[in-house]
Amino acid sequence: MTKDSEVADPNVDPELQMTADEEKLLDELGIFGESRRKFLGQVAAAGLTAVAFQVLAEQKALAFSEFDALQPAGLLENSLKVGFKVNGAAKSVEIDSRMTLLDTLREKLGLTGSKKGCDHGQCGACTVMVDGQRVLSCLTLAAQCEGRDVTTIEGLAKGGELHPMQASFVKHDGFQCGFCTPGQICSAVAMMQEAKSGELSYVSENIRPLAKPLALSDDEIRERMSGNLCRCGAYPNIVAAIREVHTGRATDHMGMNDMEGSNAAV
Amino acid sequence: MRPFKFTRAVQPAEAISSVSANSGARFVAGGTNLVDLMKEGVENPTELVDISRLALTQIRSTSSGLSVGSMARNTVTANHPLVRRDYPLLTKAILAGGCIGTDPQHGDKRRESAAANTMLVFLRYLDAVQQTLTRFRLRGNGRRKPYARNFWLVG
Numbered sequence: 001m002t003k004d005s006e007v008a009d010p011n012v013d014p015e016l017q018m019t020a021d022e023e024k025l026l027d028e029l030g031i032f033g034e035s036r037r038k039f040l041g042q043v044a045a046a047g048l049t050a051v052a053f054q055v056l057a058e059q060k061a062l063a064f065s066e067f068d069a070l071q072p073a074g075l076l077e078n079s080l081k082v083g084f085k086v087n088g089a090a091k092s093v094e095i096d097s098r099m100t101l102l103d104t105l106r107e108k109l110g111l112t113g114s115k116k117g118c119d120h121g122q123c124g125a126c127t128v129m130v131d132g133q134r135v136l137s138c139l140t141l142a143a144q145c146e147g148r149d150v151t152t153i154e155g156l157a158k159g160g161e162l163h164p165m166q167a168s169f170v171k172h173d174g175f176q177c178g179f180c181t182p183g184q185i186c187s188a189v190a191m192m193q194e195a196k197s198g199e200l201s202y203v204s205e206n207i208r209p210l211a212k213p214l215a216l217s218d219d220e221i222r223e224r225m226s227g228n229l230c231r232c233g234a235y236p237n238i239v240a241a242i243r244e245v246h247t248g249r250a251t252d253h254m255g256m257n258d259m260e261g262s263n264a265a266v
Numbered sequence: 267m268r269p270f271k272f273t274r275a276v277q278p279a280e281a282i283s284s285v286s287a288n289s290g291a292r293f294v295a296g297g298t299n300l301v302d303l304m305k306e307g308v309e310n311p312t313e314l315v316d317i318s319r320l321a322l323t324q325i326r327s328t329s330s331g332l333s334v335g336s337m338a339r340n341t342v343t344a345n346h347p348l349v350r351r352d353y354p355l356l357t358k359a360i361l362a363g364g365c366i367g368t369d370p371q372h373g374d375k376r377r378e379s380a381a382a383n384t385m386l387v388f389l390r391y392l393d394a395v396q397q398t399l400t401r402f403r404l405r406g407n408g409r410r411k412p413y414a415r416n417f418w419l420v421g
Contacts, residue, residue, distance in 0.1 A: 097272035
């Protein structure tokens, strides 16, 4: 390694100074002195521009729903016009027959609260309510929703007030990353209704008596919510949140103030 | 998913004639199995005939047993008072129905399935019989701990 003290600039940190062979290399490349600084500046600017372009591209991608909604009809293969109610408002969309309800909500109507997890009906992240029943929007063709009443997570809060289930999830920390949460909450809201009307689950103790409303034990809640996966593992808190709404009594994640866990149905 | 033509049938006869006129046509009811298979390219229909609105949902007892309309949804069948009273094992079988990593209770796959999926229901029925017998054998008194086959998925 050549010592290059003769070219050292006293104003620059010696650690950052180039060795003579590095200078020589840059000379050979025709990059030195002022032009080198300019070159470095250009590189930096180019880098920033690339970043800026990426940011713009992402913004454009996020704004896609609006662009797409304005696209003229007739560009789609097997296009269909479907009208249904979403969160109380009548909507009409022009879609490809292949479009699922989930894609229609997210990409045509800009309702990105419902999440695409597995896209195969296994994770429950896309759960919405159609005519009050929970369905997996990733496996529901939008074309089949003609005239239906769809409720998504965006439609639960009323007049700036969270839905009791949403408030309970917040209170009990029923999530970590939050990706599964819209599906969990929609599922839980519909599930409350199922319990109210006396619908059974696989762990229901008694099949014959037509009791309603049903008082759900924690095991019942877990079974009825088992189509909604949470990879963060917030299950104890999710169950606590649902239990509190279900019983109307404050509880904690240990179920302490509740009906003593799973044997409540005895 | 391959492109397909979507039509909605209003009358059973109309649905049958549309599907028999096109060898690539399939009925779609809840769609949760078919759409899944179409996404994977296992099923590639060129036309889907929506039969989900056909009025074939009645459940009634007959002289020889029970008649379940082919469009009766699984949860409706499982929770029907008649089925619960006279055929509790059928209720149990349907509720046990989440087969491939999914759950029967979830508002979905099996909930939306139509009873036309008779073979599956029948298999689940056998499964439930077997589970019930096993439970009796193991526990003696038929009383069981709440149990769901899919709990392994959610821990």
